[in-house]
Each structure stands twice: as C-alpha cells, then as structure tokens.
Amino acid sequence: RYAFFPGEPRWPEGHRHLTFAFNPENDITDEIRAVFSRAFDRWSRVTPLTFELSTSPYLADITIGFFNGDHGDGEPFDGILGTLAHAFSPPSGRFHLDAAESWVVDDDVTMSTSLAAIDLESVAVHEIGHLLGLGHSSVVESIMYPAITSRTRKVELHSDDVMGIQYLY
Ligand code: TQI
Ligand code: ZN
Ligand code: ZN
Secondary structure, three states: OOOEOOOOOOOOOOOOEEEEEEOOOOOOOHHHHHHHHHHHHHHHOOOOOEEEEOOOOOOOOEEEEEEOOOOOOOOOOOOOOOOOEEEOOOOOOEEEEEOOOEEEOOOOHHHOOOOOEEEHHHHHHHHHHHHHOEOOOOOOOOOOOOOOOOOOOOOOOOHHHHHHHHHHO
C-alpha cells in the first residue's frame, strides 16, 4: 500500500500550479526536457496539480539537476548503479540525478546493449512521486515500490499510486 512522509507533507492548497526548472550547469536537450514533461503529465492527469517549465531555477518550485558524487547536500552520489537519484519531500522541490548513470532517453531501454542502462522516465516518475509527498509503497507493481532494475521500463501509474496521490491532493 502507498505511504507518505512523516507528517504527510504536501504542496499547500493555494499552490497547485508548480513550476520546474533545470540546473543551468547541465546541458539539457529537448529530448530530456520532453521526458520530464511526460513524467510530470502522468501525475498531473490524476491530480489538480499542473506543472510548467520555468527558465529560472531561482524562482521555480522544483529544480532538477544532474550531479556527480558529492554535490553539497550530504547525500553524495556513488557512480554507476547504487543510488540513481533522490528527491526531497514537499515543499523542498529538490530533485537530483546521478550524472554517472547510463541514462536512457526515449530509446527502448530493454533493447540497450549496456547492462547498466537506466530508463530516465521511469526514475523521473518515481522521484516526482517523492517530490509530491509519496513515500514507498508495498505494492510491487506500483511506481512507488522501492525497487528498480536496469534495462526495464515502468512509467504507468498503478491504481495504488493514484489512490496515494489523490489522498494528498
Ligand atoms: N533513490 C532512492 C529512492 O528514490 C532514495 C531514497 C531512499 C528515498 N529511501 C528513500 C527517497 C525514502 C525518499 C524516501 O527511492 S534510488 C528507485 C526504486 C531510486 C530507487 O536511486 O535508490 C527508483 C531511484 F524505487 F526503484 F528503488 C529511483 Cl524508481
Ligand atoms: Zn542531492
Ligand atoms: Zn523512492
């Protein structure tokens, strides 16, 4: 079953239109932007929340960045596999991805020749769940279940994810 962070933090009632921006240090291609837009849309479709790309990381509610190793928040990345990404609970909006991963964008990750290939959209949908206030679920098929394998793709919200997010919003 779905779960929340302690105290059930969520984006406040008067804050249902959220903006997101990318770390200006990263080279974000249109393809990568499209992956994140699709991931946000999946949550938007089942909630009153809307998400819009902003060009200002200082003003945006959610900031997304790729980092290597120690990046200043006490939770260093560890190179290939292990920790892939992390996102903080509301209203932090910080979403960090390990730049060392073999991220797969748009291509079919199940066909990748790299054994360590990770589907970016699958991780984005999961981390956005955290950004919005969902913890980990015990339902194996859910997006918020805490296991991901390389070379797999899981991007469709499960009814368990939808029930969890609709409780919060
Ligand atoms: N990152 C962990 C995660 O997002 C970070 C984490 C551990 C965490 N415990 C937490 C975040 C509790 C919030 C609350 O779960 S990860 C998965 C999954 C990771 C893991 O890089 O290990 C996914 C990233 F769920 F499959 F294990 C993406 Cl989908
Ligand atoms: Zn971080
Ligand atoms: Zn998680």
